[in-house]
Amino acid sequence: MIHNTQKLLNKFHNMGFRVTKPRQAIWKVLSNTIGHLSAEEIYLKVYKKYPKIGLTTVYRNLEIMEKMGLVKKYYFGDGRHRYELLQNPLKPNYHHHLVCTGCRRVIDFDDFDNEEINLLKKVEKVLSQKHNFEIAGHLIQFYGFCKSCN
Amino acid sequence: MIHNTQKLLNKFHNMGFRVTKPRQAIWKVLSNTIGHLSAEEIYLKVYKKYPKIGLTTVYRNLEIMEKMGLVKKYYFGDGRHRYELLQNPLKPNYHHHLVCTGCRRVIDFDDFDNEEINLLKKVEKVLSQKHNFEIAGHLIQFYGFCKSCN
DNA sequence: ATAATAATGATAATCATTTTCATTTAGAAT
DNA sequence: ATTCTAAATGAAAATGATTATCATTATTAT
DSSP: OHHHHHHHHHHHHHTTOOOOHHHHHHHHHHHTOOSOBOHHHHHHHHHHHOTTOOHHHHHHHHHHHHHTTSEEEEEOSSSSEEEEESSOTTSOSSOEEEEETTTOOEEEEOOOOHHHHHHHHHHHHHHHHHTTOEEEEEEEEEEEEEGGGO | OHHHHHHHHHHHHHTTOOOOHHHHHHHHHHHTOOSOBOHHHHHHHHHHHOTTOOHHHHHHHHHHHHHTTSEEEEEOSSSSEEEEESSOTTSOSSOEEEEETTTOOEEEEOOOOHHHHHHHHHHHHHHHHHTTEEEEEEEEEEEEEOGGGO
């Protein structure tokens, strides 16, 4: 935790950003959460410890953290975006999402083995050559119905 | 084209929906378009032939067509959804998307060979068993920069 | 401690999508 | 063909997530 926070401080300093209370509070919430929080959910969690926080500030800093490569922004099909730390001590680094179309629950999974990851790389290479694209990343989601919604 | 429209009429009839002018006009636009249109873009195209059309009607019918399995709804990261016919005579049936983060252009690709499709199926099986999910579909997108944005 | 300015937060604005509701229309029954 | 009725439409208002504005506050280099 401490270690993580320190890393954040450094990152921010290095990029010329100030290390403010709201930023630290938002960071803390993100790194203590496994789930995929919306901006408002993050706001509410931060609010408990730091009631001065404003929703605008949450949005602003999520965007900054996304640009810094600390946070990844997802969209799972309900009307709002979800955010999660790119490197979260609580979950595997490389993972994808399984979204229940019924209850909107999202499950992380990292069941891709080497074979699959290699294949992905192969596809990326083909794509980048054939379509003259510099591939920066990919998004893989599976949709379906979870046990209780089925 | 005729053939396609006839199919639509039948589908709608079978499900107890009426075959209205707006519906036919929207369908026509979708089946004559390769790209990935937003609701407003569809509205504007329909408007040219049928100026009585309202944006609300476009939204409503896209939703219906999505539920009927005729249309697929995508989100590529700008603020609006995009729609395309599930079976479009103008493009390959099974395909994914390559999104340019610079200019937001979207390219279809179907460079998955059998090997990759089988692998996907394998992953789906693993996931459905391990996480007790009934998998209904998947979303695969690659992000990057196209030639001109690079 | 102070000054310079980046960051914040309250509020208003924006913009895609939905809801409401009075009017129109498809299509079944006559 | 005309009539009838529920389904569909479209205009306008409402919603809800996100963004812009701007006066105030707080961080940090000095």
